[in-house]
Structure formats: structure tokens, C-alpha cells
Amino acid sequence: MDRLVRELSLGDFPDIIRIERDSFDEPWPAAAFDGMFKHPNYGVALGDELIGFILYNRVEDEAVITNFAVLKAHRGKGHGEYLLDQSMRSLRKKGCDRFYLEVRKSNDVAISLYHKYGYQSLGIRKGYYSSPTEDAVVMGAFFTPTVKEDGDDL
Numbered sequence: 001m002d003r004l005v006r007e008l009s010l011g012d013f014p015d016i017i018r019i020e021r022d023s024f025d026e027p028w029p030a031a032a033f034d035g036m037f038k039h040p041n042y043g044v045a046l047g048d049e050l051i052g053f054i055l056y057n058r059v060e061d062e063a064v065i066t067n068f069a070v071l072k073a074h075r076g077k078g079h080g081e082y083l084l085d086q087s088m089r090s091l092r093k094k095g096c097d098r099f100y101l102e103v104r105k106s107n108d109v110a111i112s113l114y115h116k117y118g119y120q121s122l123g124i125r126k127g128y129y130s131s132p133t134e135d136a137v138v139m140g141a142f143f144t145p146t147v148k149e150d151g152d153d154l
């Protein structure tokens with residue numbers, strides 16, 4: 001089936017909530033997604049079905065990953081990696097060269113994926129997460145500034 005990474009729109013909202021609830025023990029409430037469409041955010045679809053999303057908070061040349069998930073049934077098949085890769089490429093073309101995120105210290109899957117894409121551990125935020133309480137690893141990836149390109153790139 002055709003796989004596509006594309007920017008998200010309002011019509012994707014129900015699928016984003018579905019993926020969020022499938023992915024996290026303590027999912028964000030729907031209201032926490034308010035304002036997300038002001039930022040360039042991305043989803044991965046198989047045919048017509050959205051199976052994953054990655055949300056960024058972008059300010060000028062800096063982008064912070066705020067949420068990232070793939071439906072359980074579709075994990076381990078390279079879709080998360082493809083989404084991370086394509087979204088970072090798109091943001092780099094838009095002028096972002098510094099990327100940050102926080103991740104649960106025990107989340108070996110995500111940490112291993114982030115390492116593959118140039119993220120290094122910058123430090124620990126003690127007790128950052130609740131239910132269960134856990135430290136966050138703060139990670140960052142830094143690139144040589146690129147020339148901003150106009151127009152669609154996905």
C-alpha cells in the first residue's frame with residue numbers, strides 16, 4: 001500500500017486522537033492539541049488511513065518535538081522512522097536547524113530511533129513525567145543552517 005508523509009490538517013483531528021489514545025497510558029486530552037495547526041505538523045498514511053503523527057512546536061530556526069506516535073498495529077515496520085526523517089527534512093528546508101525533545105528515560109525504542117537521526121542526550125529533567133513518575137532525557141540534534149526554500153516540499 002502507498003505510504004505518504006504529509007502535513008496534517010483539521011480533518012485529521014479524529015485520527016490523531018485515536019492514535020494518541022492507542023499509544024499512551026496517559027493520552028493528552030483533546031484540548032491539549034489546541035493550536036497545533038499553527039505549526040507545521042506531519043502524519044504518515046497508508047493509503048487513506050492515517051497511522052502516525054509527529055507534532056512540533058516551531059519557533060524560527062528551532063523545532064521541538066512535542067508528540068510522536070504510530071498506531072500499535074503498525075509499529076516496527078519503519079513508519080515512525082520514515083515520518084521522523086521526512087518531517088525533519090521538511091523543517092530543515094523551512095529553515096530549522098536545531099531540534100529538541102524530551103523522552104521518558106525508559107523509552108529505549110524512541111531513544112534508539114532519535115540517536116539514528118543525530119539526537120544526543122543533553123541532560124536529564126528529574127521527575128518530569130507523572131503516572132508513572134519518571135525522569136525525562138532532553139535530547140537535541142543540531143545541523144548546519146540551510147538556505148530556506150519556498151513552496152511545498154512534501
Ligand SMILES: CC(C)(COP(=O)(O)OP(=O)(O)OC[C@H]1O[C@@H](n2cnc3c(N)ncnc32)[C@H](O)[C@@H]1OP(=O)(O)O)[C@@H](O)C(=O)NCCC(=O)NCCS
Nearest residue numbers: 023068069070075076077078079080081103109110112113
Ligand atoms: C517511537 C515510535 C513512534 C517508533 O515508531 P515505529 O514505526 O515503531 O519505529 P520504526 O519501525 O520506524 O523503527 C525505527 C527505529 O526505532 C527503533 N526501534 C523500533 N522498534 C524497536 C524495538 N522493538 N526495540 C528497540 N528499538 C526499536 C530502532 O532504532 C529502529 O531502527 P532499526 O529498525 O534500524 O533498528 C513508536 O514506537 C511509538 O508510537 N511508540 C509509542 C509512543 C512513543 O513512545 N512516542 C515517542 C515519545 S518521545
